[in-house]
Amino acid sequence: MEVDNLLYDKDCTCPICKNQFTTKKVRTRSLRIENREDDFNVIYKNINPNYYYIWVCPKCGYSSTEKEFENINKNQATILQQSIGVKWNERSFSGVRTFHEAEESYKMALLVAQILKKSKAYIGGICLRLAWLYREAKSPREEEFLNYTLNFFQNAYQTERLDAAGLDEVSLAYLNGELNRRLGRQREAIKWYSVALDHPDIKTKRHIQLKAREQWRLAREQYGHEKDGAN
Template identity: 45%
Template sequence: MSKLYDKKVECPICGNEFTTKKVLSSKLRVEKRDTDFMTYYKTENPIKYDVFVCSECGYSAMEKNFNKIRPEWKEIIKDKITTRWKKRDYSGVRSTEQAIECYKLALYCGELLGLSSYHIANICLRLTWLYRILESEEETKFMRFSLEKYKDFYYNGTFTQDTSNDATIAYLIGELHRRLGEYQEAITWFSNAISSPQIKNNLRLEKMTREQWRVAKESAKKS
């Protein structure tokens, strides 16, 4: 059994206090990881609870960003979200479908508020993973969105302590291309990842990159 608990949250937009479920980290048991970093757990998957949704005003964001608001966002959320918000409550146990709704709300808010392409890409990647659980064709659509946003970040964004490093992002871009059947692009990006000095600090990533590079080359030969 997975152990969920209620976390108390205060909405930074409207001040409403609500609770949202979290998975006790001590109870997490990793089962396996996909090559695009999707992690499967023997217990409840914590990614389902990574988005907080305010039941009062509709403001939604991933936990990491939930409190990082700019003053002008209050008006934007009130005008564009709250006026159309039909009160919905995501405080309970979430089905995969409900988790997808939460991420879509976070995506909508994130685009409205102009979150960085890195954060938008992260939301889209999690939607990709959730649709994978459902074995839905929507997975490909969000994989494409995620890929384009990571590329935008790679070329135009700023790598900081709050973001993954350039080797990790280059690897991920390569892997998403590979999964979409675009093997030449995948090979180029895996090569970018390997030539980044950052990769020397991450042996696991280096090993994964070399392995997926080999897989992409083989697929390119066959196709």
Template identity: 30%
Template structure:
């Protein structure tokens, strides 16, 4: 008999130490291998069997207000710590979030992560990646106008990052990023950009990414 997993089966309390104020706190994290991906949208937004990992990917220090994606929460330079202390902490109003993060709470945390990234002068790619997450979260709320705003921010940032920054960007290599730019451009009705960024993917990719690119090519051709 198969057992149906619940969020409490998949989440655990992970301990963090804030690199800004050295406060130790816990935040929910996903147990490795417990949460099965079922499908993904055209722009690679993955759909999971039990819980959306993005809900728990922005880590907020409840003491000082520093917030970042989990992948680089602890990586701050001394000057960045100074900027966070000067520009984030004085304006931070402590708030309580539920144990199991809602979509709206996740959006707030990602917006706080975006603010921290801007204040610390983080890479454009990092900020674009956060905006992409926010767009996807708004998609789950069917908030189409807000989703479109953040998709535009994400695609513009990802294009700039491809030109000026080193890859991979977190878990995205350059070809996958080009595919996402093409897919978002298609979604936004920018078929010229969609074709431009897809061409490199079609020529250089293989496997599942190549299959996705071929499918996207057919969709673009139908609308252009």
């Protein structure tokens, strides 16, 4: 199936400049899962929905996830107009996106999020999806953005109300474990998997419970090999 047939146009109005534009969305009923990775990345056949996760206004450059797109006040709009809008070269992200267009959309969303001081959990989520894009492209920048993600997520777990960011403590504790493991920090991974498994809500997250146990054992095994290799 052609990629264009898996997409449809969504009409949008920019809350900053009031420009009307379209952005592509994926027809979810057409998606076919090829693989589920341990850090929640889902690989689909024929298309990567992460390419279209960020909405970008072609006129002023305002970029955000769909969920957060209209969550902006007048003061924030003024700040973005002065910091991004005046420098933005108009260009469209409304067609079938290339890797580089998808990459740029995430970087714009990160810039907007940092200017507006969005939550660490929100920024970490954008970094994680960008790391997944780099993984698909076999780019060494995957590790760089996994590190950024981990930094934001670990801080978010300690300092933020996660339900406001659409996350929960069990899932985030597990993710902190998995990201540490992928980055070779097995001791930290074991600690975070244990945080997830010891959480009072873990029994309501059966799939996370099973995965955390499996990955905890894997991290313990990897940590044991590291210690043996150091001796």
